[in-house]
Amino acid sequence: MRLKDLAYSSDESAESRLVLDDRSLLDWSERRGISPRDAQIEALEEGIIPLRYLKNFSALDLPQQTRICRSSALICGCGGLGGALINLLARVGVGKLRLVDGDSFAPTNLNRQWLCDTYSLYQPKALIAERRVRAINPLIDVEAFNAILDETNAEDLVEGTDLVLDALDNLEGRFLLAEVAHRLGIPYLHGAATGWWGQVSTFMPDSTLDLKAIYGAKKTRDAVEIAMGVLGPAPSVIASLQAFEAIRLLSCKNPAYANRLVYFDGESGTMERIQLQ
Secondary structure, three states, X not given: OOHHHHOEEEOOOOOOEXXXXXXXXXXXXXXXXXXXXXXXXXXXXOOOEEXXXXXXXXXXXXXXXXXXXXXXXXXXXXXXXXXXXXXXHHHHOOOEEEEEOOOEOOHHHOOOOOOOOOXXXXXXXHHHHHHHHHHHOOOOEEEEEOOOOOOOOHHHHXXXXXXXXXXXXXXXXXXXXXXXXXXXXXXXEEEEEEEOEEEEEEEOOOOOOOOHHHHOOOOOOOHHHHHOOXXXXXXXXXXXXXXXXXXXXXXXXXXOOEOEEEEEEOXXXXXXXXXXX
């Protein structure tokens, strides 16, 4: 049976579109012996929209949604920033998510980390994140690495992805991730949050700038920053800004934050965009 025989017309968006629900697409992919990810790409190429993505239109067009579903992204860190990013990018349909975190959930994560609840305490963050992605969107691929990013695994984790998203909480890891992404020619999207505040920046492969433009020679967090804690909305706002930038890049739009630092102040309700030098 062809996909068009299973699809039906929906008038929920501004114009009538052919759509297909998850169950029909999953059953069809199983009968064909192909992955759900390949099945959804084939549907999009035939002009059929998986129903779960219908509300992405007309913010995205069909070629842009198809590019997103073909793409892959590394999310390094599955905590405050990463948990929100994982949810948002799985829902928009990024075709393959590679998730990395060597930590487990603790009670102090409950105030801000979307993937942490009373049932996931003391369990590995990366494995909980993988389970959550499969529940959110069974049409995409996901792989999880319960490991700390270091010099022995960084290149293998970054290689083969279209975008690297920094959701880490330590400068040593951030610098390593940015360096490897630059060496492999992959865009690197930085995010950080503490207290009421947060920041986002993008470094494209051809950029002459790097994280030193933000942090200078500093490679460790200072005691003052650690003492600020993190209010729950701060990483959620920053992760949302990162997700917007990821969608722009993966759909072949121009980045908004390349060589810029977007600084968000939740206490005053202001946002500032600074040109990096």
